[in-house]
Amino acid sequence: xxxxxxxxxxxxxxxxxxxxxxxxxxxxxxxxxxxxxxxxxxxxxxxxxxxxxxxxxxxxxxxxxxxxxxxxxxxxxxxxxxxxxxxxxxxxxxxxxxxxxxxxxxxxxxxx
Amino acid sequence: xxxxxxxxxxxxxxxxxxxxxxxxxxxxxxxxxxxxxxxxxxxxxxxxxxxxxxxxxxxxxxxxxxxxxxxxxxxxxxxxxxxxxxxxxxxxxxxxxxxxxxxxxxxxxxxxxx
Numbered sequence: 001x002x003x004x005x006x007x008x009x010x011x012x013x014x015x016x017x018x019x020x021x022x023x024x025x026x027x028x029x030x031x032x033x034x035x036x037x038x039x040x041x042x043x044x045x046x047x048x049x050x051x052x053x054x055x056x057x058x059x060x061x062x063x064x065x066x067x068x069x070x071x072x073x074x075x076x077x078x079x080x081x082x083x084x085x086x087x088x089x090x091x092x093x094x095x096x097x098x099x100x101x102x103x104x105x106x107x108x109x110x111x112x
Numbered sequence: 113x114x115x116x117x118x119x120x121x122x123x124x125x126x127x128x129x130x131x132x133x134x135x136x137x138x139x140x141x142x143x144x145x146x147x148x149x150x151x152x153x154x155x156x157x158x159x160x161x162x163x164x165x166x167x168x169x170x171x172x173x174x175x176x177x178x179x180x181x182x183x184x185x186x187x188x189x190x191x192x193x194x195x196x197x198x199x200x201x202x203x204x205x206x207x208x209x210x211x212x213x214x215x216x217x218x219x220x221x222x223x224x225x226x
Contacts, residue, residue, distance in 0.1 A: 031212070033212070033213070033214075035214075040218075040219075041218060041219075042116075042203050042205070042216030042217050042218055042219055043157070043203075043214070043216050044216070045213035045214065045215070048212040048213060050212075055212065056211070056212050056213060058213070089155060091157060093157070099145060099162055100147065100159045100162055101159070101214065102159060103149075103156060103157035103158070103159075104156070105154070105155060105156045106155050106156070106157075108155075
């Protein structure tokens with residue numbers, strides 16, 4: 001039973017560079033979520049997809065952030081012109097019903 | 113105002129003892145769901161237990177149970193017979209109405225002592 005996978009697991013980038021993360025949900029799950037978690041805090045919601053449609057987007061998701069889910073399978077989260085404040089763990093989750101969400105291992109981003 | 117409050121930043125518990133992790137929530141929506149997740153040092157968020165606002169009975173999953181007190185707006189997690197592997201961060205989260213996002217507490221760091 002394959003869980004949610006995320007790549008890369010770690011990313012170090014210089015300020016101003018663009019980065020892209022990928023999330024592969026559990027295959028039968030049509031709902032996909034992105035969260036951001038900074039050290040010592042609970043996750044913060046970023047965006048939500050049902051199939052390929054992006055249905056909800058947090059105001060935390062500035063213009064520098066964009067997420068896609070072409071064909072309703074995997075999803076990508078891109079951050080343009082990264083800033084040091086973007087350093088965090090980026091978590092992806094998926095679900096088949098709006099109840100429990102199953103999380104991937106996360107991508108840890110460090111912006112230097 | 114905080115929607116999810118976890119008042120215990122850290123807890124030490126002796127192995128094999130039961131432990132209660134506190135969570136209070138704030139919502140005016142009559143339909144909501146409450147979740148507990150465990151996050152070990154490896155970072156992966158692991159779903160533990162779910163309680164719906166209309167569920168009549170407290171949720172249980174193995175050694176985990178949720179003490180749901182609706183009038184007090186509390187949803188405490190009880191872990192029976194704690195094990196060393198239970199050492200982790202524990203997060204309480206809520207979904208309100210038809211919103212899809214989860215709103216999270218700040219977490220409680222649980223350390224089980226041998």
